[in-house]
Amino acid sequence: MSTIKRLELVAAIEQCRAVKSAAAELPGKSLTATLNKLLTGEFIAIHEYTGHYAVTKNLGYNKLAAGIKERLDDELKHANMLTYRIVFLGGDPTVDGKIDAEVGKTVPKQFELDKAKELGAVQDYNDAIQQAIKAGDAVTRAMLESIVKDEDDHVDEISTAQDQITQMGIGQYLVTQV
Numbered sequence: 001m002s003t004i005k006r007l008e009l010v011a012a013i014e015q016c017r018a019v020k021s022a023a024a025e026l027p028g029k030s031l032t033a034t035l036n037k038l039l040t041g042e043f044i045a046i047h048e049y050t051g052h053y054a055v056t057k058n059l060g061y062n063k064l065a066a067g068i069k070e071r072l073d074d075e076l077k078h079a080n081m082l083t084y085r086i087v088f089l090g091g092d093p094t095v096d097g098k099i100d101a102e103v104g105k106t107v108p109k110q111f112e113l114d115k116a117k118e119l120g121a122v123q124d125y126n127d128a129i130q131q132a133i134k135a136g137d138a139v140t141r142a143m144l145e146s147i148v149k150d151e152d153d154h155v156d157e158i159s160t161a162q163d164q165i166t167q168m169g170i171g172q173y174l175v176t177q178v
């Protein structure tokens with residue numbers, strides 16, 4: 001191989017290494033920032049569901065409260081998964097924003113608030129999945145896909161309850177929830 005060809009090869013390898021290391025560093029950092037935003041969303045959902053669980057339990061709507069508790073447990077699991085992943089990627093799990101949520105005093109208001117949060121979560125997780133794909137991080141992608149499936153199920157559960165309320169009226173619906 002000529003000296004010029006050898007130099008061209010070395011330059012090509014170095015360029016390849018530079019592109020690879022830039023790809024390895026940059027998405028990792030922006031991914032942990034995104035995961036922290038998602039973590040904040042989970043804490044807000046935990047805050048909201050804890051409040052809604054307390055209100056419905058206090059009113060004696062035990063079946064309704066049990067459904068809320070299941071969603072609350074899912075959100076706790078998500079917060080745990082995100083925290084582990086952020087630490088694994090070398091980031092610090094932090095709250096990005098204020099943890100605040102309105103607690104609905106009536107059941108229809110609770111469903112309305114919860115559904116808005118869940119639809120927002122589905123959108124945020126889908127966006128984060130696209131980012132994980134771009135970063136070439138298959139493990140983070142798989143984790144986010146499993147979480148968005150749960151959030152999609154939450155939307156479905158709430159929509160079903162809202163449809164039942166529309167069909168049978170709030171009074172009749174609440175009779176089924178004691």
Ligand SMILES: [Fe+2]
Nearest residue numbers: 042074075078
């Ligand atoms: Fe969640």
Ligand SMILES: [Fe+2]
Nearest residue numbers: 118150151154
């Ligand atoms: Fe959820």
